[in-house]
Amino acid sequence: MVNRRGHHHLPLSRQRKSSFFPITLYVILIFSLSIFTFLLYSRDVLEEDNKVPLLRVEKPKISKLLDDQLWQTPSSLGLRQCVKRTSRYRAKPVSDHYMTVKSNGGLNQMRTGIADMVAVARIMNATLVIPQLDKSSFWQDSSTFSNIFDETHFIKSLEKDVRIVKELPKELESLPRARKHFTSWGSLGYYEEMTTLWKEYQIIHVAKSDSRLANNDLPLDIQRLRCRALYHALRFSPSIESLGKKLVERLRSRAQRYIALHLRYEKDMLSFTGCTYGLTDAESEELRTMREKTSHWKVKNINPTEQRDAGLCPLTPKEVGIFLKALGYPPSTLIYIAAGEIYGGDSHLSELTSRFPNIVSKEMLATTEELKEFSNHASQTAALDYIISIESDIFVPSHSGNMARAVEGHRRFLGHRKTITPDRKNLVQLFDQMEAGQLEESFLSLPVMQLHRQRFGGPRRRGSGPPGIKGRVRLRLEESFYQNPYPECICKS
Template sequence: MVKYRGSSLMRTSSTTKFLSRMKSLKKIALHVVVLLAFSILVFVFKTQSILEEVLLLSRSQESESESQHLQASVGKLWDAPFSNGLHPCIKLSAKYEVMPSALGSNRFLTVRSNGGLNQMRAGISDMVAVAHIMNATLVIPQMDKRSFWQDSSTFSDIFDELHFITTLQGDVRIVKELPKDLESIPRVRKHFTSWSGMGYYKEMTQLWKDYQVIHVPKSDSRLANNDLPPDIQRLRCRAMYHALRFSAPIESLGKKLVERLRSHRGRYIALHLRYEKDMLAFTGCTYGLTDSESEELRIMRKNTNHWKVKQINSTEQRRGGFCPLTPKEAAIFLQALGYPPSTLIYIAAGDIYGGDAHLLELMSRFPNLVLKVDQFVYGSMGVSKYSNVLKSTTRCLLS
């Protein structure tokens, strides 16, 4: 009986000790779990901090790389275009025959250049080549005084006349005016067929049998793409890029204008939209215009006698690529090339048709837009755009 009780007491004591140990183990396990959880939290926090630092560093490097790439891309926009292996082609070949000064002395070609300045330059270069082919003396061309601009400038107002004559003296005989004794004699008025080749102009020399003077009322014969001999094309290049040098007052004014344009930020875009009233009326392009604007252009085209085509389908013109870009389309094009919104743009043209209403999209995409930079030079107040206005232009833009 006593033994039984002692044994029971021992079992009770052992159970108590066991339970006490279990509680201690649970506490230890709980502490371990808490410590482990805390360690995991610290690890996660530290890892996240490290990852954030790595991510920030990576983003910084990417941003720096993108910035460098953007700077390089923007830099390329302002670089000179690649020549693609092309080079000036004005030197004579061994086969080229230099014209004797007396050749063509009794045959004269008078010319009235038509269109804007660039068109007149190209036309004059064509007429130099034609005079050479036809063995004729070229009289200094008359400038277009009946166009939209109503410009009263003469050849010598715009170009260095003496330089033009002397530069081409080995190519064609050039005189300042028709000899007095030939002013009253009958002359033939000839519209040369555009894009004609050498054979055509050789055939035209038959006119010298009956006439001493051939008058060409339009100079745009478009000799560029009709398989003329290389030396004739070189002659056109010499006339265009060497002989047709601007007169001293215009050269001086041009340099001052460029200096003034660069004085603000250095780099800039001079954008000629070709979006003037006469251009749109001539081409019949009315995309984006109101009905009243389209009608105004139609009336202008109808009332301009020397514009032969009166009825034009604007949609077909645009589909055929014969219309200028709208100001909005020009803005999208410049953005696509990579020019940033901060780019300084000068509108190098006459009055944009429709004014601010049509320029709104361009101005919203490129806020640094300067209008009417050369409104005095290209004037719309009945004054010459090249010569008569030089003094007033200088006062307005350069003072």
């Protein structure tokens, strides 16, 4: 007999339980694998059909974040406008010496010139007569001071600084006048010396008002007076202010945010600068002829290629479109054209509208009846553009002219509202590489954004001119006080 004492039989129920466990585990494993495969396949199908990730809920958040960055205002770093008079400021006695002024140039050239003349009248202790406006400029505008500005407000708001009268007293009209063409960028000392003219004359007539006062090295109270004159006292007339406000509201009704583009692609600017890139031979010749016949434009022979390479030409409508697209603005962006008649009309403007079709002008926003009283008055319609540009979410100038500088400075004064200043010299190089086939437009965003990281209108002190240059040439190259009134009119207290 065989001995079976060491061998035990398991109960039948235990044997069944042992064999059932691996089967259950196998079934669970197969089921889990099936679920995983189904989810993976479903994700692939969704991505293929909808071209979006499975977690689509995150896309709007990312898009909104990128959109906010495009429109975000630079940090003001706690800075704010400050134009209060210092404790040293004293009211001057009423003067029986009078200063009459002929303001030259376009709207913004006249505005900054008038602000300068307010300060000069204060320095020389003169009574300022409401300035006469230029009626012989390119625009041939017959507007008077009261047509463009709120004359009563101008006089009242500056009464603690300078005595201002609407006209010269009748009994003085026949008196001889000292007719002066004050030096450009005159210093405090220069105008204090000019007070010797009062020994012989009771009236001084100033032939030109633009750039008569230095940008820097003036007393704080004189600098702040310039800001009070320009930003507070020189308010536009009620009719201009009213329509300007309406047009801003109409823009806001079309889109939550908008860009004001000062497209300085106008006949006078192209002729003056000699910039003919992208124009036909006939258009180039027309501009050359205009420059030749304009006597007060001293430079006649201009090399257009050298001008463009040096960054001295306005960006063309096509270049502006490429630039804004490279910065990331979508085609649906609402753009207001703040400018006069674009040279060449739709033939050139279409190169911008093909990229950004949502473009409007004051003629598209206002009714014919609303614009009727401003017709043939370029300075008044320019005032509408100024208001809309100041109130815009972003301001982009295609050239650094008088309006571009004035709007940039005003936006800085109002809290460093976003202003994108194109680096035209370096942009032209990138555009030329594109034309030559050396750079694809799709790869333009990175270099363009790198070039403009510090060109969004954030706080910075006013530039004092290129290093190594002295004398009057340096004064001419200094950054305009009205382009950046920091630090005198923008501070932390």
